Amino acid sequence: MSHFELVLALGALIGVVFGACGQLTGFCLHRGLREYWSGGSGYKLQAFALALATALLGTQLLAGAGLVDLSRSLYMAPAFSWLLLPLGGLMFGYGMALANGCGARALVLLGQGNLRSFVVLICLGIAAHMTLTGVAAPLRALLAGLTPVTLDAGVAPSGVFRSVVVWAAAAGLAWFAFRRRPLRDGLPDLAGGAIIGILVAAGWLATGWLGADDFEPVPVASLTFVAPIGDTIQYAMIATGVSLRFGVAVVLGVLAGALVAALLRGEWRLQGFESPRQMSRYMAGGALMGAGGALALGCSIGQGLTGLSTLAYSSMVAALAIMAGARLAYARSRRFIADAET
Amino acid sequence: MIDVSSRPGGAIMPGGRLTTRRGVLQAAAAGLAALALPAALRAQEWRRVQALRERIGGAAVSTGGLSIELPLVAEDGSSVPVSIKSDAAAGIRSVELFAPRNPTAEVASFEFGPEIGPLNIATRIRLSESQTVIALARSHDGRLIVAEREVRVTTSGCIAPAAPADGSTDMQVRVRMPKNWKAGAPGEVLTMINHPMTTGLAQDGGGATPPQRIIDAFEATLDGRPLIKAVYHRSLAANPYLRFDVTPRQGGEMRFQWKEDTGRVAEHQARVSLA
Numbered sequence: 001m002s003h004f005e006l007v008l009a010l011g012a013l014i015g016v017v018f019g020a021c022g023q024l025t026g027f028c029l030h031r032g033l034r035e036y037w038s039g040g041s042g043y044k045l046q047a048f049a050l051a052l053a054t055a056l057l058g059t060q061l062l063a064g065a066g067l068v069d070l071s072r073s074l075y076m077a078p079a080f081s082w083l084l085l086p087l088g089g090l091m092f093g094y095g096m097a098l099a100n101g102c103g104a105r106a107l108v109l110l111g112q113g114n115l116r117s118f119v120v121l122i123c124l125g126i127a128a129h130m131t132l133t134g135v136a137a138p139l140r141a142l143l144a145g146l147t148p149v150t151l152d153a154g155v156a157p158s159g160v161f162r163s164v165v166v167w168a169a170a171a172g173l174a175w176f177a178f179r180r181r182p183l184r185d186g187l188p189d190l191a192g193g194a195i196i197g198i199l200v201a202a203g204w205l206a207t208g209w210l211g212a213d214d215f216e217p218v219p220v221a222s223l224t225f226v227a228p229i230g231d232t233i234q235y236a237m238i239a240t241g242v243s244l245r246f247g248v249a250v251v252l253g254v255l256a257g258a259l260v261a262a263l264l265r266g267e268w269r270l271q272g273f274e275s276p277r278q279m280s281r282y283m284a285g286g287a288l289m290g291a292g293g294a295l296a297l298g299c300s301i302g303q304g305l306t307g308l309s310t311l312a313y314s315s316m317v318a319a320l321a322i323m324a325g326a327r328l329a330y331a332r333s334r335r336f337i338a339d340a341e342t
Numbered sequence: 343m344i345d346v347s348s349r350p351g352g353a354i355m356p357g358g359r360l361t362t363r364r365g366v367l368q369a370a371a372a373g374l375a376a377l378a379l380p381a382a383l384r385a386q387e388w389r390r391v392q393a394l395r396e397r398i399g400g401a402a403v404s405t406g407g408l409s410i411e412l413p414l415v416a417e418d419g420s421s422v423p424v425s426i427k428s429d430a431a432a433g434i435r436s437v438e439l440f441a442p443r444n445p446t447a448e449v450a451s452f453e454f455g456p457e458i459g460p461l462n463i464a465t466r467i468r469l470s471e472s473q474t475v476i477a478l479a480r481s482h483d484g485r486l487i488v489a490e491r492e493v494r495v496t497t498s499g500c501i502a503p504a505a506p507a508d509g510s511t512d513m514q515v516r517v518r519m520p521k522n523w524k525a526g527a528p529g530e531v532l533t534m535i536n537h538p539m540t541t542g543l544a545q546d547g548g549g550a551t552p553p554q555r556i557i558d559a560f561e562a563t564l565d566g567r568p569l570i571k572a573v574y575h576r577s578l579a580a581n582p583y584l585r586f587d588v589t590p591r592q593g594g595e596m597r598f599q600w601k602e603d604t605g606r607v608a609e610h611q612a613r614v615s616l617a
Contacts (some may be wrong), residue, residue, distance in 0.1 A: 133497040141501060145545050214516050215532050215583060231417075234496070241414030241494065 003211055004243075007218050011246040012208040014199050015253020018223065021199075022254070023261035025192030029300040030105070032098050035325050043186030046177040047193030053173035053307055054197025055215035059204050059222075059309035060166045068208030072220040074297055075312040081295075083147035084140065085314060086293025086321040089303070091288045092226075093325020097333065099285025102300040103225040103293070106286075107251060111258025112148070114271045119279065120286035125230035127290025134226060140295065151313060167312065199223060200305050207246055221246060221308075224302025226293030296321065366574060387474040388488050391442045394478060401486050408434070410477045416469060419499030420578040424475065425464035432483040434461040441577050443473035445500075445543060449577040455568040456482075460528070462587040463570075466579035468499035468541075499579075500544060511536045513608045517598060525616045528587040533562070535600045535608055541576040552592040557582050559601040565594030590614055 001009075003038045025047065034046030062068045070076055099120045101109065106124070122237060132137050177190060203222030211218025228247030235248050262268040273279040293299045296318040298307050300317035304322060307315030388394050407430035418423040428434045433456065439449040449467050461479075469475070476490040514536045520529040535557060542554030560572040560582070569588060582600070593615040600608045 113541055133501065214518065214532055215585075235418075238415050238494075242417055243413070 003213055004051075004216075004218065007206050007246055008244055008249045009294050010202070010210065010252040011249035012256075014202050014206065014223070015250040015255075016257035016260075018104070018196060018199050018250070019108055019111055019254035019257025019259075020106065020261040021192045021195050021257075023112055023258040023265075023267070025189050027189075027192050027196055028101055028105045029304060030101050030326060033323065034330060037327070037330055043180060044187035046180055046186060047189040048304075049173040050177040050190050050193035051200075052308060053170040053177065053195040054194050055200035055305045055309040056166060056173075056197075058198055060162070060311070062201055062204055062208075063310075064163075068204045069212075069220065070204070070208070070310045072208070072217075073310060074221065075303075075307040075310045075315050077314075078152070079148055079150040080297075080314045081144040081147045082149045084144055084295040085297070085317055088292040088297075089318045089321025090325035091292025092296055092299060093292075093322040093327070094329045095285040095288025095290075095292055095325075096300060096322070097285070097326050097329030099282045099289065100245040103289055104254065104301045105225075106297070107225065107229070107254045108258040111255045112262035112267055113269045116271060116273055116279075116282055117271075121148075121229055122233065122290075123283050123286030124226070124290040124293075125233040127287040128226045128294045129230035129234065129290075130239045131291045132230070134274035136291070156237050162311070197305065198293070200309055203246075203250070204309075211246075218246065222306045223250060224298050224306055225251070226299050226302060228289060230290070237302025246301070292325070355429045358370070367449050374592050378605070385493070387442075387490050388440075388476045388478070391440060391447065391476065393440060393442070393447045394476060394488075397438070397478060398486060403486045403488050404479050405488055406561065407431075407481075408477065408479050408487040410475065410489040410491045412475055412491045412493045414492075415494045415496060417496050419469045419471075419497050420494040420502045422469050422493065422495075422499075423464065423466050425480075425585075426461065426477050426489070428461035428479060428487070430461075430485075430487065431477075432478050432479050432481040432485070433459045434487075435482045436480045437461075437463075439467070440476045440478070441467060441469055441473060441478065443575045444468065444470050446540075446577055448575045449475075450575060451573045453568075453571040455570070457567065457588055457590055458566065458569055458586060459589060460587070462528070464583075464585040467543070468577045468579050469493060469495045470498050470500045471495055502544070513537065513600070513602070513606060515598070515600065515608050515610045517610050517612060519596070519612060521612070523590060523593065523614055523616050527590065528589045530585060530587055531596075532564075532583075532585045533560075533598055533610075534581055534583045536581055537600075539578060539580045539582065543576070554603070556603055558601050558603045559599075560584060561599045562586075562596065564590055565592065569596075584595045590616060592616065 026044065027047055028044055029048050031042070032048050035042040036045045055147045063070045099106065103124050106120045109117040110121060131140055147240070177193070177219065180186060200222050204220070207218045207222065208220040224247065228251050231245060232251045233242065235242060289299065293302070296303060298318060300322055303315045303318040308319055383523050408426070408428045411425045412422060416484050424439070426437055434454060436451065436453045438451040440447050441449050450465065452463065454461065472494045474490050474492045476488065479487045481487065516534045518532040523529050537557050539557065540552050540555045542551070545551050554576060556574060556576050558574050560570070560574065562569040570586060574582060574585065598610045
């Protein structure tokens with residue numbers, strides 16, 4: 001087995017576990033935020049916080065041990081656009097609220113038969129590639145060139161200070177996750193969150209350690225679901241001419257994992273749209289997530305877990321913007337939309 | 343790919359009509375026959391390229407004995423793997439590589455010593471758009487051979503911004519070669535140098551256009567005998583990579599040298615001892 005095949009196999013496995021976990025526990029940042037803001041009683045946001053804590057600890061331990069060179073990842077580049085990064089995050093967060101869940105959630109839902117998610121994923125993937133490499137790419141490059149900001153370093157300083165930050169942040173997140181009582185009710189959600197955090201670290205290990213090679217390294221990355229969803233659509237169309245990549249293997253794994261979990265639990269059910277109005281809302285949500293995620297270099301998972309696990313400043317900006325976008329949509333929905341279509 | 347419909351006789355057979363079942367079948371059969379034509383008859387793109395016509399002049403050109411391999415679809419135009427092989431009996435003396443639709447058509451040229459053979463080299467190039475990449479080879483007995491390959495580029499190599507200014511690892515080199523060489527058997531040598539290969543065409547993140555700064559020459563020798571002499575242009579991908587097969591006649595010191603267009607030089611050497 002070449003190192004490429006090894007990385008793909010591990011990517012598919014990570015995807016399967018992610019898909020099964022998501023199907024079993026309903027892991028979802030969007031639902032967590034809505035529950036939290038509306039004072040609900042769920043554990044979804046707690047699960048996301050625990051996922052972030054384990055992702056952060058796991059990833060920083062791998063980097064500290066010298067196994068994974070995070071500086072070769074997308075998130076650690078010291079230069080980004082002060083306009084496009086937060087704007088993309090806002091668009092992604094707003095789109096996530098319109099489509100009732102992020103791209104990763106849509107993959108899990110499609111695996112259990114939700115065809116609304118199929119439409120969301122198509123819109124997301126195409127909008128992402130239009131922004132990254134298609135008709136909107138020259139405009140993106142132009143705006144990025146007009147609004148650059150370059151930091152001295154892309155991340156918090158290394159050494160003792162970094163360790164203190166990592167442990168303090170992980171402890172704070174864990175405290176937030178375990179604070180809510182009764183704890184027993186939240187155990188499945190929290191376990192799912194912890195596993196997904198470990199998967200983020202496993203993804204870094206797959207690409208950064210197994211995929212390392214002096215001459216043909218695999219790009220260092222982990223879980224993210226904007227470009228890879230577009231890549232998967234593209235792969236379906238031109239597979240004879242391109243080779244499979246880590247992100248596509250993860251996406252296919254998530255679909256398979258969610259499908260198997262839904263079938264085993266008897267929860268596989270075809271679902272579609274109830275009205276054209278609902279359909280247009282989901283389509284707009286998917287397109288906003290695709291374009292926004294492309295500008296923000298990631299989604300709620302890609303920046304919210306994977307990016308933040310590197311402690312990159314740009315990921316903090318993007319993750320905050322994603323939450324702000326979701327909050328904006330939440331406030332608007334409270335005012336305008338009777339909250340029926342969930 | 344091949345446009346079957348534009349080929350005479352490819353779409354509809356004489357007397358056949360596409361509206362009848364038989365007509366459709368005949369047309370399909372003719373289409374398949376067109377697909378099965380020898381590659382040599384289809385591959386003619388190089389005749390349209392000015393730079394190649396100048397080099398070839400009136401000389402005879404053959405298309406056998408040389409092959410160029412690229413992915414059918416390049417997802418990252420800023421680094422597209424390309425390999426060139428030949429089983430020509432006389433051996434290959436030089437190869438020039440062209441990407442006619444790039445801002446600069448010339449990508450790289452190589453001259454080989456007699457210990458390079460059978461020819462098997464690989465590198466990575468930049469492609470600004472979908473196009474046909476062409477290799478022009480001269481054998482030791484003076485024949486000209488052309489090979490070409492059409493590539494669909496989904497992400498232009500020109501959309502990636504010029505690399506950021508941090509050049510702390512520039513000019514670091516890596517070489518990997520077999521530990522145990524066998525007399526008469528080819529061994530694979532991999533070489534790479536860290537370098538942004540700044541084209542002078544792309545803007546960096548700050549909106550400025552840094553001037554061209556590239557590795558423009560590479561040389562490998564074995565105990566003073568030349569193995570490869572390469573000239574690189576700006577269409578060669580960042581971190582210039584070259585893999586080649588060597589069949590050493592005698593062991594000795596293999597030396598590698600890379601030159602930047604500013605005059606900076608990086609060197610590496612390794613011992614080859616035949617078993």
